[in-house]
Amino acid sequence: MEISIASEINAPLAAVWQAWVTPEEIVNWNFALAEWCCPRAEIDLQVGGKFIYRMEAKDGSMGFDFEGTFTHITPNQCLRFELADNRVVTVAFTATANGVRVVETFDAEDENSAQQQKQGWQNILNNFKQHVDSKNS
Template sequence: MSTEQTPTPAGGFPYILTRTLDAPAARVWQAWTTPDQYARWSHAAPGSVELDVRPGGPWKATMITPDGAEFPLTGTYLQVTENRHLTIGMDVPGRPDPATMTVELTEEGPRNTVIVLSQTCDTAEERDMAEQGSGMLLDGLEGFLADGSRG
Protein backbone atom coordinates (compact mmCIF):
# COMPACT_ATOMS: atom_id res chain seq x y z
CA MET A 1 0.00 0.00 0.00
CA SER A 2 1.44 3.35 -1.03
CA THR A 3 1.60 6.35 1.28
CA GLU A 4 1.64 8.80 -1.64
CA GLN A 5 -1.32 11.14 -1.96
CA THR A 6 -3.42 10.20 -4.97
CA PRO A 7 -4.58 13.24 -6.95
CA THR A 8 -8.23 14.07 -6.39
CA PRO A 9 -10.31 13.13 -9.44
CA ALA A 10 -11.97 16.08 -11.16
CA GLY A 11 -15.29 15.13 -9.57
CA GLY A 12 -13.83 14.42 -6.13
CA PHE A 13 -15.07 11.51 -4.04
CA PRO A 14 -18.87 11.71 -3.73
CA TYR A 15 -21.39 9.76 -1.70
CA ILE A 16 -25.18 9.80 -1.69
CA LEU A 17 -27.35 8.31 1.06
CA THR A 18 -31.10 7.90 0.57
CA ARG A 19 -33.75 6.89 3.10
CA THR A 20 -37.52 6.92 3.18
CA LEU A 21 -38.73 8.29 6.51
CA ASP A 22 -42.13 7.72 8.09
CA ALA A 23 -42.92 11.41 8.56
CA PRO A 24 -44.12 14.37 6.49
CA ALA A 25 -41.42 16.66 5.08
CA ALA A 26 -42.36 19.49 7.47
CA ARG A 27 -41.70 17.19 10.46
CA VAL A 28 -38.33 16.07 9.05
CA TRP A 29 -37.42 19.71 8.37
CA GLN A 30 -38.35 20.70 11.91
CA ALA A 31 -36.20 17.90 13.36
CA TRP A 32 -33.23 18.99 11.22
CA THR A 33 -33.55 22.77 11.79
CA THR A 34 -34.72 23.18 15.42
CA PRO A 35 -31.74 23.19 17.83
CA ASP A 36 -33.33 21.23 20.67
CA GLN A 37 -34.71 18.58 18.31
CA TYR A 38 -31.47 18.35 16.30
CA ALA A 39 -29.48 17.85 19.52
CA ARG A 40 -31.73 14.95 20.55
CA TRP A 41 -31.02 12.79 17.47
CA SER A 42 -27.71 13.97 16.03
CA HIS A 43 -25.29 12.76 18.72
CA ALA A 44 -24.59 16.38 19.75
CA ALA A 45 -23.45 17.42 23.21
CA PRO A 46 -26.31 18.93 25.23
CA GLY A 47 -26.44 22.72 24.90
CA SER A 48 -23.94 22.83 22.01
CA VAL A 49 -26.32 23.25 19.07
CA GLU A 50 -26.99 26.67 17.55
CA LEU A 51 -28.77 26.86 14.16
CA ASP A 52 -29.51 30.10 12.27
CA VAL A 53 -31.31 28.46 9.35
CA ARG A 54 -31.15 31.07 6.58
CA PRO A 55 -28.69 31.65 3.74
CA GLY A 56 -25.51 32.97 5.36
CA GLY A 57 -26.71 31.96 8.83
CA PRO A 58 -24.12 30.27 11.08
CA TRP A 59 -24.51 26.91 12.80
CA LYS A 60 -22.46 25.01 15.33
CA ALA A 61 -22.64 21.77 17.28
CA THR A 62 -20.26 19.64 19.30
CA MET A 63 -20.62 16.06 18.16
CA ILE A 64 -19.97 13.03 20.37
CA THR A 65 -18.46 9.98 18.69
CA PRO A 66 -19.48 6.44 19.68
CA ASP A 67 -16.28 6.17 21.76
CA GLY A 68 -17.18 9.35 23.69
CA ALA A 69 -14.79 11.80 22.02
CA GLU A 70 -16.17 15.28 21.38
CA PHE A 71 -15.39 17.44 18.38
CA PRO A 72 -16.82 20.85 17.53
CA LEU A 73 -18.31 21.56 14.12
CA THR A 74 -19.10 24.97 12.68
CA GLY A 75 -20.32 26.31 9.38
CA THR A 76 -22.82 28.38 7.46
CA TYR A 77 -26.05 27.61 5.65
CA LEU A 78 -25.50 28.27 1.94
CA GLN A 79 -28.95 27.50 0.49
CA VAL A 80 -32.25 27.09 2.31
CA THR A 81 -35.64 26.17 0.85
CA GLU A 82 -38.02 25.42 3.72
CA ASN A 83 -39.21 21.80 3.93
CA ARG A 84 -37.22 20.89 0.78
CA HIS A 85 -33.51 21.73 0.62
CA LEU A 86 -30.44 22.66 2.66
CA THR A 87 -26.91 23.19 1.45
CA ILE A 88 -24.75 23.25 4.55
CA GLY A 89 -21.20 24.61 4.54
CA MET A 90 -18.89 22.95 7.08
CA ASP A 91 -15.66 24.61 8.20
CA VAL A 92 -12.63 22.33 7.81
CA PRO A 93 -9.36 23.33 9.50
CA GLY A 94 -6.65 23.99 6.93
CA ARG A 95 -9.10 24.15 4.04
CA PRO A 96 -9.85 27.57 2.47
CA ASP A 97 -13.37 26.70 1.31
CA PRO A 98 -16.05 24.96 3.35
CA ALA A 99 -16.99 21.36 2.70
CA THR A 100 -20.64 21.20 1.66
CA MET A 101 -23.36 18.70 2.36
CA THR A 102 -26.74 18.80 0.64
CA VAL A 103 -29.98 17.64 2.26
CA GLU A 104 -32.94 17.11 -0.09
CA LEU A 105 -36.45 16.27 1.12
CA THR A 106 -39.13 14.94 -1.22
CA GLU A 107 -42.55 14.16 0.18
CA GLU A 108 -44.13 10.98 -1.16
CA GLY A 109 -47.62 10.89 0.23
CA PRO A 110 -48.84 12.39 3.50
CA ARG A 111 -46.51 10.40 5.79
CA ASN A 112 -43.43 9.49 3.77
CA THR A 113 -40.45 11.69 2.99
CA VAL A 114 -37.43 10.65 0.98
CA ILE A 115 -34.29 12.27 2.36
CA VAL A 116 -31.12 12.36 0.29
CA LEU A 117 -27.79 13.41 1.83
CA SER A 118 -24.92 14.03 -0.55
CA GLN A 119 -21.39 15.31 -0.28
CA THR A 120 -18.25 15.34 -2.40
CA CYS A 121 -14.99 14.99 -0.50
CA ASP A 122 -11.34 15.57 -1.41
CA THR A 123 -10.11 12.07 -0.55
CA ALA A 124 -11.55 8.57 -0.38
CA GLU A 125 -10.74 8.46 3.36
CA GLU A 126 -12.58 11.75 3.99
CA ARG A 127 -15.55 10.43 1.98
CA ASP A 128 -15.63 7.18 3.95
CA MET A 129 -15.61 9.04 7.28
CA ALA A 130 -18.24 11.55 6.12
CA GLU A 131 -20.46 8.80 4.74
CA GLN A 132 -20.23 6.87 8.01
CA GLY A 133 -21.09 10.02 10.00
CA SER A 134 -24.00 10.83 7.70
CA GLY A 135 -25.29 7.28 8.06
CA MET A 136 -25.22 7.70 11.84
CA LEU A 137 -27.12 10.97 11.46
CA LEU A 138 -29.81 9.28 9.38
CA ASP A 139 -30.06 6.41 11.87
CA GLY A 140 -30.55 8.92 14.69
CA LEU A 141 -33.08 10.94 12.72
CA GLU A 142 -35.05 7.83 11.78
CA GLY A 143 -35.19 6.72 15.42
CA PHE A 144 -36.16 10.20 16.63
CA LEU A 145 -39.00 10.46 14.11
CA ALA A 146 -40.27 6.97 14.99
CA ASP A 147 -40.26 7.78 18.73
CA GLY A 148 -41.85 11.19 18.24
CA SER A 149 -44.44 10.27 15.63
CA ARG A 150 -47.04 9.28 18.19
CA GLY A 151 -49.14 11.98 19.79
Protein backbone atom coordinates in the same frame (compact mmCIF):
# COMPACT_ATOMS: atom_id res chain seq x y z
CA MET B 1 -15.69 12.92 -4.58
CA GLU B 2 -19.33 13.23 -3.55
CA ILE B 3 -21.02 10.73 -1.25
CA SER B 4 -24.80 10.33 -0.94
CA ILE B 5 -26.88 8.69 1.76
CA ALA B 6 -30.65 8.43 2.11
CA SER B 7 -33.48 7.38 4.37
CA GLU B 8 -37.26 7.30 4.28
CA ILE B 9 -38.86 8.94 7.33
CA ASN B 10 -42.39 7.93 8.28
CA ALA B 11 -43.64 11.37 9.25
CA PRO B 12 -45.18 14.47 7.66
CA LEU B 13 -42.82 16.77 5.78
CA ALA B 14 -43.27 19.66 8.25
CA ALA B 15 -42.32 17.41 11.19
CA VAL B 16 -39.22 16.10 9.39
CA TRP B 17 -38.09 19.61 8.49
CA GLN B 18 -38.60 20.89 12.04
CA ALA B 19 -36.64 18.00 13.54
CA TRP B 20 -33.76 18.78 11.16
CA VAL B 21 -33.56 22.53 11.89
CA THR B 22 -34.54 22.86 15.57
CA PRO B 23 -31.71 22.81 18.15
CA GLU B 24 -33.86 21.06 20.78
CA GLU B 25 -34.44 18.25 18.26
CA ILE B 26 -30.90 18.12 16.81
CA VAL B 27 -29.33 17.25 20.17
CA ASN B 28 -31.46 14.08 20.27
CA TRP B 29 -30.18 12.52 17.05
CA ASN B 30 -26.96 14.15 15.78
CA PHE B 31 -24.29 11.55 16.62
CA ALA B 32 -22.94 8.52 14.77
CA LEU B 33 -22.33 6.10 17.65
CA ALA B 34 -24.22 5.26 20.83
CA GLU B 35 -21.11 6.23 22.83
CA TRP B 36 -21.35 9.79 21.50
CA CYS B 37 -23.82 12.63 22.03
CA CYS B 38 -24.64 16.11 20.77
CA PRO B 39 -24.88 18.20 23.96
CA ARG B 40 -25.32 21.53 22.16
CA ALA B 41 -26.73 22.74 18.85
CA GLU B 42 -26.89 26.34 17.66
CA ILE B 43 -28.46 27.25 14.34
CA ASP B 44 -29.15 30.53 12.54
CA LEU B 45 -31.41 29.26 9.74
CA GLN B 46 -30.90 31.87 7.04
CA VAL B 47 -28.62 32.17 4.04
CA GLY B 48 -25.31 33.31 5.48
CA GLY B 49 -26.35 32.03 8.91
CA LYS B 50 -24.12 29.63 10.77
CA PHE B 51 -24.63 26.45 12.73
CA ILE B 52 -22.47 24.75 15.33
CA TYR B 53 -23.25 21.27 16.63
CA ARG B 54 -21.06 20.00 19.47
CA MET B 55 -20.21 16.31 19.11
CA GLU B 56 -18.70 14.59 22.16
CA ALA B 57 -17.90 11.15 23.47
CA LYS B 58 -20.20 10.48 26.43
CA ASP B 59 -17.16 9.71 28.60
CA GLY B 60 -15.71 13.16 27.86
CA SER B 61 -12.56 11.73 26.24
CA MET B 62 -12.93 13.67 22.99
CA GLY B 63 -15.16 16.02 21.07
CA PHE B 64 -15.36 18.49 18.22
CA ASP B 65 -17.56 21.19 16.76
CA PHE B 66 -19.32 20.40 13.48
CA GLU B 67 -19.99 23.77 11.92
CA GLY B 68 -20.80 25.54 8.71
CA THR B 69 -22.67 28.31 6.92
CA PHE B 70 -25.98 28.01 5.06
CA THR B 71 -25.70 28.90 1.37
CA HIS B 72 -29.20 27.92 0.20
CA ILE B 73 -32.48 27.28 2.02
CA THR B 74 -35.82 26.29 0.52
CA PRO B 75 -38.01 25.46 3.55
CA ASN B 76 -39.34 21.88 3.59
CA GLN B 77 -37.33 21.05 0.44
CA CYS B 78 -33.61 21.71 0.52
CA LEU B 79 -30.68 22.95 2.60
CA ARG B 80 -27.19 23.57 1.32
CA PHE B 81 -24.29 24.54 3.50
CA GLU B 82 -20.55 24.87 3.43
CA LEU B 83 -18.61 23.27 6.24
CA ALA B 84 -15.73 25.01 8.00
CA ASP B 85 -13.30 23.02 5.81
CA ASN B 86 -15.04 24.30 2.61
CA ARG B 87 -16.81 21.03 1.81
CA VAL B 88 -20.37 21.40 0.50
CA VAL B 89 -23.38 19.47 1.82
CA THR B 90 -26.87 19.34 0.30
CA VAL B 91 -29.87 17.88 2.14
CA ALA B 92 -33.00 17.28 0.05
CA PHE B 93 -36.43 16.54 1.53
CA THR B 94 -38.98 14.92 -0.83
CA ALA B 95 -42.52 13.97 0.17
CA THR B 96 -43.40 10.36 -0.70
CA ALA B 97 -46.46 8.16 -0.30
CA ASN B 98 -45.10 6.94 3.07
CA GLY B 99 -43.52 10.11 4.45
CA VAL B 100 -40.35 11.91 3.43
CA ARG B 101 -37.22 10.78 1.62
CA VAL B 102 -34.14 12.57 2.97
CA VAL B 103 -31.04 12.52 0.77
CA GLU B 104 -27.74 13.99 1.97
CA THR B 105 -24.95 14.56 -0.51
CA PHE B 106 -21.58 15.72 0.75
CA ASP B 107 -18.04 16.25 -0.45
CA ALA B 108 -15.73 13.61 0.97
CA GLU B 109 -12.82 14.63 3.17
CA ASP B 110 -9.29 13.23 2.94
CA GLU B 111 -8.81 11.95 6.49
CA ASN B 112 -11.14 8.92 6.51
CA SER B 113 -12.06 6.39 3.82
CA ALA B 114 -15.16 7.03 1.72
CA GLN B 115 -16.76 3.94 3.29
CA GLN B 116 -16.09 5.20 6.84
CA GLN B 117 -17.54 8.61 5.97
CA LYS B 118 -20.61 7.10 4.31
CA GLN B 119 -21.23 4.80 7.28
CA GLY B 120 -20.80 7.57 9.87
CA TRP B 121 -23.14 9.96 8.08
CA GLN B 122 -25.64 7.14 7.47
CA ASN B 123 -25.57 6.27 11.19
CA ILE B 124 -26.51 9.87 12.01
CA LEU B 125 -29.30 9.82 9.42
CA ASN B 126 -30.53 6.51 10.88
CA ASN B 127 -30.64 8.16 14.33
CA PHE B 128 -32.62 11.01 12.79
CA LYS B 129 -35.10 8.56 11.26
CA GLN B 130 -35.51 6.69 14.55
CA HIS B 131 -36.00 9.96 16.48
CA VAL B 132 -38.62 11.39 14.09
CA ASP B 133 -40.40 8.10 13.50
CA SER B 134 -40.76 7.55 17.27
CA LYS B 135 -42.28 11.02 17.75
CA ASN B 136 -44.77 10.53 14.91
CA SER B 137 -45.89 6.93 15.35
